[in-house]
Amino acid sequence: MAEAEVKTESVGTVVVAGAANLAIAIAKLVAGLLSGSAAMLSEAAHSVADTTTELLLYLALRRGARPADPRHPFGYGKESYVWAFLAALFTFVAGAGFAITHGVTTILVHEHTGSYLVAYVVLAISFAIESVSLARAVRQVRGESRRWRTTPRRYLRLTADTTVKAVFLEDSAALIGLLIAAAGLTLSHLTGDELYDGVASILIGVLLLVVAAVLARSNISLLVGRAVSERTHRQIEQELAQVPTVDRIDTLMTMVLGPEDILVAAKVDFRDDATGAEIEAASDEAERRLTGRFPEIAYVFLDPTRPRGTGRRARTTQDEPGRSVDQEA
Known part of the structure; x- marks a missing residue:
């Protein structure tokens, strides 16, 4: 799959999720006001937060896809993580904050006004719409995991395309949140005690906090400058080692420079009898090998070096202990 196709699919996934969340947010807000349910109003805040998140993720895709220029020679890929991080913060502050605060207020006040029926209807419709949005995200995750020859779970854990990860997690959280809201609403309806509705609202807020924390951590790691996974690292090393004239x-x-851009830099020990022309040819072949197997590799820098133990060596990082969890195989 070409880079343009991948980005187009990601944009489509974000747009579908955004449109679904906007429609659901309006319906939940009306239902929450008519039913007086704290959990339903929290779900409305959840959907508003998700809608704003999708707008920021769309902006992340567009801004991050801009081509490189003299001031930004490696492109704008990392800017997409800035907007994705802001999206996670908005979910944390707006969605989770409102849900928890409103849930606590409901438990303290213990009041309910309005009909439950409209809330049940909106919950059912919302579940159906969110399921459609999640199905699209799951389809893209499965396709991408096949392209990377890995499992969907591992792809979600290590992918640099945080927009797909965000949509998948948010839609999954939305379905779980709807089930929590339905449970809280039903218990309050049957018992006449608003405690259950308030607790459901708080649980929805906690769920949003977890999603926001996971997405924020992932984006911070990529902003700092995360390496590829250990398995991909080994595969790149194997490709380089198979180039003629390369000893070690x-x-x-x-x-990772962006969702579809990877930088590779290596100190390579070429054969002692290799000529300058042979080293140049080997470097060209190395780049062809790497970009052929990994189209996401955008930059390859090879530095001919002396045999190990000769002269001062620069420090290495990825092949030493202390690697982060994100880089584990």
């Missing part, structure tokens, strides 16, 4: 890969470092 002394140091191999990688960095």
